[in-house]
Amino acid sequence: MLRNTICRANITQLSARRFASIQAISKASITDLENRWEHMPTNEQESLVAKLTQRQTLPWKDLTDAEKQAAWYISYGSWGPRRPVLAKGEASYILQGVLLGLAISIGAFAWIRQYGGEDVKSMNKEWQLKSDEYLKSKNANPWGGYSQVQSK
Incomplete structure (x- = not known):
């Protein structure tokens, strides 16, 4: 003790x-x-x-x-x-670059759609109607009702 x-x-x-x-x-x-x-x-x-x-x-x-x-x-x-990755002012610089890239890509898409030539032949209305008729004949579309068996 x-x-x-x-x-x-x-x-x-x-x-x-x-x-x-x-x-x-x-x-x-x-x-x-x-x-x-x-x-x-x-x-x-x-x-x-x-x-x-x-x-x-x-x-x-x-x-x-x-x-x-x-x-x-x-x-x-x-x-x-x-230490922060971005210094002051760099975030706005990066945002400007992203917006510029986005504007260029949208412009390129619009230009290609406008002056790119003919549409793909599967995009016209006649092709779509013939596709629907073919699917009806084969009962190939389960969502629209082509392949559903109609019971009496």
């Missing part, structure tokens, strides 16, 4: 010393991190991540707001692989 109490007191003292040795990160090094992060040297980024990792072992209420924001940005911010 006494041994457990002493061990707990030692652990509390050790963790208090460890937490006391972790100093707050200077506000200047984490201010405006969103704009500076990708231009910072790799070793500076790694040291900042290490300091933030140490600070995050503290109770969350002991971290400053700037440290919380910096930790969030490093973990979930839009840098590296999470």
